[in-house]
Amino acid sequence: MSVIEMKGIKREYRMETRGKKSKDSEQDVIVRALRGVDFSADAGEFVSVMGPSGSGKSTLMNILGCLDKPTAGTYTLDGIETSASNPDTFAYIRNRKIGFVFQSFNLLARTTALENVELPLFYRRREKDDVKQHNSTRKEQAISALKEVGLAGRMDHFPSQLSGGQQQRVAIARAMVNDPAFILADEPTGNLDTGMTLEIMGLFQQLNNQGKTIIMVTHEPELAAYTKRIITLRDGELVSDKLVKKRRNAVDDLAKWNKDHALLSGAFAG
Ligand SMILES: Nc1ncnc2c1ncn2[C@@H]1O[C@H](COP(=O)(O)OP(=O)(O)OP(=O)(O)O)[C@@H](O)[C@H]1O
Ligand SMILES: [Mg+2]
Numbered sequence: 350m351s352v353i354e355m356k357g358i359k360r361e362y363r364m365e366t367r368g369k370k371s372k373d374s375e376q377d378v379i380v381r382a383l384r385g386v387d388f389s390a391d392a393g394e395f396v397s398v399m400g401p402s403g404s405g406k407s408t409l410m411n412i413l414g415c416l417d418k419p420t421a422g423t424y425t426l427d428g429i430e431t432s433a434s435n436p437d438t439f440a441y442i443r444n445r446k447i448g449f450v451f452q453s454f455n456l457l458a459r460t461t462a463l464e465n466v467e468l469p470l471f472y473r474r475r476e477k478d479d480v481k482q483h484n485s486t487r488k489e490q491a492i493s494a495l496k497e498v499g500l501a502g503r504m505d506h507f508p509s510q511l512s513g514g515q516q517q518r519v520a521i522a523r524a525m526v527n528d529p530a531f532i533l534a535d536e537p538t539g540n541l542d543t544g545m546t547l548e549i550m551g552l553f554q555q556l557n558n559q560g561k562t563i564i565m566v567t568h569e570p571e572l573a574a575y576t577k578r579i580i581t582l583r584d585g586e587l588v589s590d591k592l593v594k595k596r597r598n599a600v601d602d603l604a605k606w607n608k609d610h611a612l613l614s615g616a617f618a619g
Contacts, residue, residue: 350391350392351389351390351391351425352390352391352392352394352426352427352530352531352562353388353389353390353413353424353425353426353531353564354389354423354424354425354426355386355387355388355389355412355413355422355423355424355425356387356422356423356424357385357386357387357421357422357423358383358385358386358387358388358409358412358419358421358422358423358424359381359383359384359385359386359419359420359421359422360381360382360383360405360408360412360417360419360420360585361379361380361381361382361420362379362380362382363377363378363379363380364377364378364379364380365377366378381585382405382408382585383405383408383409383412383419383585383586384584384585384586385421385422385586386405386409386422386582386585386586386587387587388409388580388587388590390531390562390564391562392530392560392562393557393560393561393562394562394563394577394578395553395554395557395562395563395565395576395577395578396563396564396565396576396577396578396579396580397565397566397567397572397573397576397578397579397580398410398564398565398566398567398580398582399566399567399568399570399573399579399580399581399582400581400582400583400588401583404582404583404584404585405582405584405585406566406582407535407566408585409582410533410535410566412424413447413533413564414443414447414449414533415431415439415440415442415443415446415447416443418431418432418439419432426442426446426447426530427446427530429442429446444469444472444473444527445473445527445529446529446530446531447529447530447531447532447533448523448524448525448526448527448529448531448532448533449524449532449533449534449535450517450520450521450524450532450533450534450535450537451520451534451535451537452535452536452537452538452539452540453540454508454513454516454517454519454520454540455520456508456516456519456520456523457508458507458508458509459507460507460508461504461505461506461507462495462500462503462504462505462506462507462508462511462519462522463488463491463492463495463504463505465508465519465520465523466491466494466495466519466522466523466526467487467488467490467491467526468523469523469526469527470487470490470491470526470527471487473527490526491522491526492504494522494523494525494526495519495522497522497525497556498518498519498521498522498525498552499518499552500515500518500519500522503515512545513540513541513542513545514541514544514545514548514549517537517538517541517545517549518549518552521537521549521552521553521556525556525561530562531561531562531563531564532556532561532562532563532564533564534553534563534564534565534566535565535566536566536567536568537549537553537565538550538567538572543606544603544606544607544610546572547599547602547603547606548599548603550572550575550599551599551600551603553565553575553599554575554598554599554600557577563576573593574593574595574596574597575596575597575598575599576593576596577592577593577596578590578591578592578593579591579593
């Protein structure tokens with residue numbers, strides 16, 4: 350079943366011409382950021398979104414993440430037509446159906462790893478169907494999400510007491526704790542070194558093997574090689590949609606990288 354179904358998605362920005370006297374909107378410049386994109390993804394997919402700067406990746410991500418609505422076209426998420434929804438429903442879909450992972454982690458600084466992961470569940474409690482959710486269940490859910498990302502031993506640490514890779518793991522646990530329809534990751538390893546990048550890609554592959562659907566924006570072909578499918582945007586159009594033929598395994602690559610690294614530091618140590 351399709352988790353994501355986009356048809357004819359257009360996003361146009363109207364730029365008002367400066368200093369004009371009349372209210373003649375025909376003089377406005379229209380930027381066509383997306384020019385009719387068709388894209389669908391099934392449960393269990395792992396898709397990279399690629400394309401040069403200005404091609405419309407962020408615009409597409411914002412629409413996929415229900416942060417923005419298209420100017421034209423339809424976007425159905427998990428069977429719900431999002432473009433027609435009212436603001437409350439739109440926010441509900443965003444909070445419950447999508448798990449966000451950002452380049453900059455976006456964790457709350459004065460809050461432990463566990464509390465950061467619990468946060469989406471607090472918002473959820475305000476909704477009618479979840480009034481009965483207890484504090485203990487919430488904590489259990491957050492603990493189990495942190496265990497899934499391999500951070501069982503770091504739950505009481507604050508973000509500043511964690512490595513970049515560990516902080517991103519917390520963010521991934523937070524993205525998963527609501528059991529969203531898919532995870533939307535925007536350059537998730539952009540702030541990480543090679544080792545940590547491979548760790549995070551390994552974690553994404555592991556979660557995807559367990560059935561999680563992941564959509565990831567990346568500039569780097571090396572990272573797209575860990576996903577299962579690559580879509581490419583150019584000038585607001587989807588110009589290519591390909592399955593990854595020889596998918597790389599991030600755990601294997603990390604082991605190799607660690608080995609090379611150890612040899613290298615050994616050589617320097619004499
Ligand atoms: N708020 C806005 N108002 C006007 N034009 C915009 C706005 N946001 C984006 N655009 C334009 O839409 C086009 C697509 O922008 P977008 O940010 O989606 O590109 P991108 O692929 O994410 O690029 P990058 O790789 O540099 O992040 C660009 O030409 C951009 O200038
Ligand atoms: Mg962008």
